[in-house]
Amino acid sequence: MTLVEPFLFAMFGGTAIGCALGVVFHRNPVHCALLLVGVLLSVSGLFVLLHAPFIAALQVIVYAGAIMVLFLFVVMLLNVKGESSILTPGAAKGFGILFALLGFVELLWTVLSPAAESSGIPEAVLPADFGSPAAIGRILYTVWLFPFEITSILLLVAVVGAVVLAKRKFA
Amino acid sequence: MDTATLIEAAIKVHIVLGFILLGVPLIVWMERKVIGHMQDRIGPERVGPFGLLQTIADGIKLFMKEDIIPSQADKVVFVLAPALTVITALVATTVIPWGDTVQLFGRTIGLHITDVNIALLFVLGATSMGVYGIVLGGWASNSKYPLLGGLRSSAQMISYELAQGIALVGVILMTGTLSLAEIGRAQKHMWFIVPQFVGFVVYLLAGIAETNRAPFDLPEAETELVAGFHTEFSSMKFAFYFLGEYANMMVVSGVAITVFLGAWQGPFLPGPVWFLIKLTAFLFFYVWLRATFPRLRYDQLMAFGWKVLLPVSLLNLVVTATVLAFRGS
Numbered sequence A: 001m002t003l004v005e006p007f008l009f010a011m012f013g014g015t016a017i018g019c020a021l022g023v024v025f026h027r028n029p030v031h032c033a034l035l036l037v038g039v040l041l042s043v044s045g046l047f048v049l050l051h052a053p054f055i056a057a058l059q060v061i062v063y064a065g066a067i068m069v070l071f072l073f074v075v076m077l078l079n080v081k082g083e084s085s086i087l088t089p090g091a092a093k094g095f096g097i098l099f100a101l102l103g104f105v106e107l108l109w110t111v112l113s114p115a116a117e118s119s120g121i122p123e124a125v126l127p128a129d130f131g132s133p134a135a136i137g138r139i140l141y142t143v144w145l146f147p148f149e150i151t152s153i154l155l156l157v158a159v160v161g162a163v164v165l166a167k168r169k170f171a
Numbered sequence B: 001m002d003t004a005t006l007i008e009a010a011i012k013v014h015i016v017l018g019f020i021l022l023g024v025p026l027i028v029w030m031e032r033k034v035i036g037h038m039q040d041r042i043g044p045e046r047v048g049p050f051g052l053l054q055t056i057a058d059g060i061k062l063f064m065k066e067d068i069i070p071s072q073a074d075k076v077v078f079v080l081a082p083a084l085t086v087i088t089a090l091v092a093t094t095v096i097p098w099g100d101t102v103q104l105f106g107r108t109i110g111l112h113i114t115d116v117n118i119a120l121l122f123v124l125g126a127t128s129m130g131v132y133g134i135v136l137g138g139w140a141s142n143s144k145y146p147l148l149g150g151l152r153s154s155a156q157m158i159s160y161e162l163a164q165g166i167a168l169v170g171v172i173l174m175t176g177t178l179s180l181a182e183i184g185r186a187q188k189h190m191w192f193i194v195p196q197f198v199g200f201v202v203y204l205l206a207g208i209a210e211t212n213r214a215p216f217d218l219p220e221a222e223t224e225l226v227a228g229f230h231t232e233f234s235s236m237k238f239a240f241y242f243l244g245e246y247a248n249m250m251v252v253s254g255v256a257i258t259v260f261l262g263a264w265q266g267p268f269l270p271g272p273v274w275f276l277i278k279l280t281a282f283l284f285f286y287v288w289l290r291a292t293f294p295r296l297r298y299d300q301l302m303a304f305g306w307k308v309l310l311p312v313s314l315l316n317l318v319v320t321a322t323v324l325a326f327r328g329s
Helices: A004-025 A029-049 A053-078 A089-112 A114-118 A133-141 A145-167 B003-038 B054-064 B075-093 B119-140 B144-175 B180-185 B197-210 B235-260 B271-292 B298-328
Strands: B102-104 B107-109
Touching: A004 A029, A029 A053, A029 B075, A029 B119, A053 A133, A053 B119, A053 B144, A133 A145, B003 B054, B003 B075, B003 B235, B003 B271, B054 B235, B075 B119, B075 B235, B119 B144, B119 B180, B119 B235, B144 B180, B144 B197, B144 B235, B144 B298, B180 B235, B197 B235, B197 B298, B235 B271
Parallel strands: none
Antiparallel strands: B102 B107
């Protein structure tokens, strides 16, 4: 197991990075969407390595299996040829660099903070049912009940909004 | 992970793969023969005894045919799409148990390739990825009928996936596990089709829609869409779509048998034999349906999925949960 794990990590991580680069650099929107599916699948592989098979399955079913299919559906239906940008190329580049820098600083902060330094525990002991559907369900309906219910209301609002937009008559 | 485990896994993978690849020609033969007799014809009978080798002959024909890729097609996706259909179907078969554990050479061997504790979600995930094979096949052909077929199928499969998943939740609530082997073992005294009959019917209908079989075969409705998403595919690429469709039928049947029809359990005969009998009966049912029902219209199909199947499956879930909660307290 100890021998296989780094290899699998390199495989899933490498594929995720490769596909993510492809999403950014590919010109064809359908190819981009497909590569994004590749990223999601590799990340779900990483979840399995982190002893979270339930999250991995949800990642595949919800994101790769449902949301990305709808994405593709829209891209195919609209038949987007080239990309049309809201921002001018210069502004887009500026924003990109700004956010990349922000993200980098944030990551650096987390890695270099004293909290990360002190948590040099070699191997955290996991409870036996860590990441199992039962454990996640229990914590979701006890500790995180309020945020969970708020999220469902948020989704309901989105559904109602979508129906209202779709039903509106354009005079 | 020792060598014996690896060898065991390799043998089991070969058994399942061989079973599917040999089973698909037999199912196709059965389908043609049964539909032939139902329509007062005799069906294939020229190649081999009872026409048994007809599908093999068709396979060889497809293998020898010229492989055509349309000049305006997206070549990479065009090649990828049929493969995706087969891969997702085969991946889903890895967690379906076809028997209880057996003792062999002093080892306890479970009769399934692997039993992950999220097996049911694994199958749902693999089948939800199967949509891509069809959608992309339709898009990559760069031709209007395949595109329409592909779009139809993506809408259809997303709609029916929901009802299919929720129909299974009733059994998950009753057993408290997502492992297919555990669900199979829990049906020693009573098959789950009895307490979960509504769930079974919803799963069955949604499963037929999910595999694009008649009467839900709108993505390839030949009277309006030529051959739907696989119009431009020829030779082995077409054969792959064919193989994927039948392998998917096996997956849907396998899950239905494991979850609702007592898995490998049955009197007298050993587990794998019972599983095979149930699988054959289920596939016969598929063929029977095809010979019986006319195809639904597209708006009827969507209305049926969203306004009938989904509410019914949700109601089933609520009733099951309520009953279990009252019994538990």
